[in-house]
Structures are given as structure tokens and as C-alpha cells.
């Protein structure tokens with residue numbers, strides 16, 4: 001079949017969940033046997049979100065091919081169980097950079113370089129990049145931002161042109177918000193009407209409207225919206241708040257979103273999506289009665305998106321362990337020897353988060369010392385693993401000034417040090433050790449048991465590494481380096497086998513954990529936390 005392009009735009013307000021709607025549609029189409037990918041176009045000028053701090057943009061997601069990407073790509077992967085790549089996330093910055101590079105090379109043969117056609121052509125080229133591989137039947141393109149933003153105008157113009165060029169092979173889904181005015185006790189459709197007008201103003205007629213709402217929108221009101229907005233009545237769909245994002249594919253299917261998309265793109269509508277594994281997950285999620293309580297020690301605890309992939313991986317792992325997840329955020333800056341007992345003793349397991357820089361680091365050491373001494377299931381990820389190593393060096397190896405050279409370049413015991421290839425790099429953007437690398441696990445180690453194999457590949461995002469000069473001393477004292485990269489011998493996994501579950505990974509296993517393929521280390525960590533919780537209860 002010819003590749004079909006589905007554009008997803010948003011209006012009225014931001015944070016409506018375009019990423020979840022796109023992911024849910026992709027999940028349904030995939031369950032119908034189609035090959036689907038989702039890409040996001042972000043209107044900001046940064047080349048990628050790698051240089052944005054989490055206060056600006058939440059978590060920075062990393063693709064297998066080492067692209068620092070928008071966190072929506074995490075949803076795409078969790079919902080479709082299909083890896084994304086650099087081509088799945090494009091920013092205004094990337095588009096302009098490419099056009100300007102071409103201009104400098106002389107590719108435009110002396111022409112004046114303009115937003116239309118040069119920027120819009122570059123956008124169109126990027127929209128079709130994944131479709132042109134021949135690997136996908138559907139390419140869903142989410143346009144970041146809100147209709148009416150100055151920044152998104154060139155993207156919408158590109159969408160307008162593509163819809164015209166692609167005819168039936170393209171359609172537009174517009175997501176809006178239907179607010180409920182408490183004083184009047186009424187849902188209001190006017191913002192949706194205005195938003196669609198704005199879209200029509202730039203030449204785009206939406207084919208499907210998805211209305212985000214906190215209250216059920218009556219059928220009559222949906223018909224009215226259909227009439228005012230030139231959309232078929234059955235193509236006005238509501239997306240009402242549900243307890244879990246993983247239920248959204250079902251609420252979309254109940255309103256035939258997948259069938260409408262097939263019909264509008266000229267595809268036969270046959271049978272039902274095969275959602276068995278998804279439904280098994282949802283059933284487990286709904287039937288879980290007992291709770292597992294995990295603490296996440298980090299410095300961005302007030303931001304719900306800063307550790308998005310870790311939260312979702314833990315939620316998936318808790319669900320597969322037949323538990324509800326109670327996730328407690330522990331602010332690493334506020335954790336001290338005086339309050340650690342009170343804050344950590346109610347927990348069944350502790351995760352020490354990734355991060356950069358000095359802020360909050362001492363609290364991570366306090367947590368790790370306490371967890372190690374109390375034998376609590378503990379999982380350190382990236383900076384969390386590095387902190388495990390430093391804490392062990394200080395308190396077990398007797399090296400009180402041990403540190404990472406990221407925190408103290410003059411430390412006499414640089415147990416974590418800058419990677420050799422990083423030493424000559426001064427640019428911050430896209431220069432870390434990024435993306436998937438192989439890791440060989442020691443047979444019989446916790447990590448190897450969790451994965452059920454000794455060869456794994458996981459994604460990285462770091463500049464500093466375990467200093468192999470200290471390896472023998474750590475191993476003699478009980479912290480084993482059980483995972484390493486076969487080529488560079490960089491240490492990827494450490495663990496203390498004498499403890500219940502004390503594992504640190506230099507890589508980020510949270511990026512590859514999906515609903516249908518949950519991360520083995522998360523499953524095993526939560527399993528250990530559940531066992532530890534039950535053991536304490538029975539005492």
C-alpha cells in the first residue's frame with residue numbers, strides 16, 4: 001500500500017495530550033497489522049532538547065541511534081513497542097540549520113532563501129523521510145505547539161501543501177479542549193470552533209476532531225461541533241479523562257477512531273485490532289489490589305515529567321508484578337542523615353535518579369549509604385549508579401574524598417572520571433555518549449538473571465564513567481562490575497551480590513521499557529521490592 005500520512009495538530013491550549021492520542025492511534029493501527037511510526041515536529045529553535053533543562057522540557061528521551069529527543073517519543077515507543085530514531089523528532093532549529101548549511105554550500109544557486117518554499121520544502125522532506133523508507137504504512141506526524149503560535153506557522157503551511165499533494169493519502173486530526181464552566185454548569189464549544197477556524201484560516205480543514213474534556217460531551221453538542229466545523233458527525237470524538245493513559249487506545253477504539261482513519265484513507269476496514277497483550281496488561285492494572293511503594297531520589301521531584309520514562313517503567317513493572325505503584329518522590333537536596341530513616345524506612349525499594357551537576361548529590365549518597373546498610377532493594381541509574389560507586393568508595397573502601405570529576409575535578413580518588421573521548425569536546429549539544437551500546441553481563445549475576453541473557457543492548461546518555469583503575473579494589477570489597485562494553489571495556493553495570501538487590505546501571509534501561517516488552521531490570525527490581533515488603537510485613 002502507499003504510505004498514508006496522518007497529521008495531528010492541537011488548539012485552544014497546550015498539554016492536551018497530542019502525544020497520547022497519536023500513540024493510541026498508532027497502537028490501534030499496529031494491532032490491525034499495519035506498520036506504523038510516529039514523529040514529532042517541535043517548533044522551538046533548539047536543535048534538539050538535549051541542551052534544555054528539565055524545568056523547560058521535562059525528560060530528555062534518547063533513541064537507539066543516539067538522538068536526544070522529546071519525551072513524547074517515549075510514549076510512542078511504550079505504546080507501539082517500535083523503536084524511534086533521529087528522524088522521528090525534528091525541530092525548527094534542525095530545519096533552519098539544514099537550510100542554512102545548504103545555502104552556505106551554494107545549493108540554492110543564487111536564489112533568495114525564504115520560509116516559503118525553502119523552509120517548508122525542508123519540513124516536507126523531513127515529514128516524508130520515514131515514509132520514503134518503505135518501512136511504514138502509516139506515518140503519524142504530531143505538530144508540537146498550538147494552532148495560532150507564530151512558531152508553528154511554517155509547519156502548518158507544510159501540512160497544508162502536503163495534504164493537497166497527497167490527496168486521500170493524508171488526513172488531519174485536530175485536538176481541542178472543551179472546557180466546563182462550573183458557574184454556568186456548562187461545557188463550552190466556542191474555543192473549539194475558534195480553533196478550527198484558525199486552522200481553516202491557514203488552509204487546513206481537519207477530518208477528525210478529538211475533544212479533550214473532563215465531562216461527557218452530549219451527542220447533540222458533538223453534532224453541533226461537527227456542523228460548525230465541517231467535520232462528519234462520527235468523526236467528532238471525545239477524549240475524556242481516564243485513570244491511566246494506557247486506557248486511551250480503548251476509549252479511542254470504542255469511538256471507532258481507527259476505523260474512521262482507515263475509511264478516510266481508503267483502506268479496507270476488516271475485523272478488530274488484536275490487542276491481547278495490551279488487554280492482559282490493562283486487566284492486571286485494574287485487578288491489582290496490593291501496593292508496592294518505591295521511592296525515587298532525585299532533584300527534580302516537583303516536576304512530574306522530569307523522570308517520565310522511569311515512572312512509566314516502574315508502573316509497567318509494578319503492574320506485571322500484580323501491584324499498584326505508590327511512587328514517592330524524595331527530594332535529594334532535603335535528604336540528610338537526620339531524616340533519612342524516617343523518609344526511607346516506609347519504602348519497599350529505592351531508585352536513585354540520573355542527573356547532572358552537584359545540586360542534590362550529597363542526599364543521593366545519604367540515601368545510598370542507608371539503603372546499602374539496611375539492605376533495601378536499590379536501583380541506581382546513570383548518575384545514580386555513579387553515586388553508588390562513589391558512596392561505596394567513601395564508606396567501604398575508605399576513600400573519604402572519592403568523587404566524580406564532574407563534581408570535583410581535583411578529587412584525589414576519581415572513581416568516576418571523564419571518558420577519554422570526551423576530553424577534547426567543548427560543545428554541549430549532542431556530544432555525550434548517546435544511544436544504544438552492547439553490554440556483556442557476567443553469567444550468574446543479578447542483572448544476567450533478570451535479563452535471562454548475558455548479551456544486552458541499552459541506551460546511554462553520559463560523559464563520565466567508572467574508572468577501571470579502581471576496579472580490582474571494588475571487586476575485592478564486594479561491589480562487582482558485572483556488565484561491560486565488549487569493545488571499550490567501560491563498566492556498564494555494578495552490583496553488590498551480598499545484598500538483596502543492589503544494582504546500578506551506567507545506561508538508562510527506562511528508555512526501552514514498553515507495555516508489551518517491560519524492562520527486565522525494572523521487573524526484577526520491583527519483584528525484589530515486593531518480596532522485601534512482604535518479608536517486613538510478616539515480621
Ligand code: GLN
Pocket residue numbers: 353354355356357381382383384406461462463464465
Ligand atoms: N552526569 C553524569 C554523566 O554525565 C550522569 C548523566 C546521567 O545521569 N544521565 O556521566
